[in-house]
Amino acid sequence: MPKTKRAPKENIGYRCPQDLLEKIDELIEKHEFEMRPDVITAALRFYFNNKGKDPETVVTDLFEKGKFDAIIRVTAEGAVAELLEEKKKQT
Secondary structure, three states, rough: OOOOOOOOOOOOEEEEOHHHHHHHHHHHOOOOOOOOHHHHHHHHHHHHHHHHOOOHHHEEEEEEEOOHHHHHHHHHHHHHHHHHHHHHHOO
């Protein structure tokens, strides 16, 4: 099978804060992305595609594209994990 042609990429240096790096690695562990650059590219694409839009338009666009359910699931999982972690710290 022939390889799919990808757009040329340029290597850049980027120093990522530890808290973001941990979240990126969690996404990879959950098999939502293969590699760190994939997460960063998706985040940048989302940012540039939605820059200047009001939140209602962003949510509507995601819902229409069938991506809203996945985002809600990931957000809910993250919120529950944070709540459980806070509860652990309190006991």
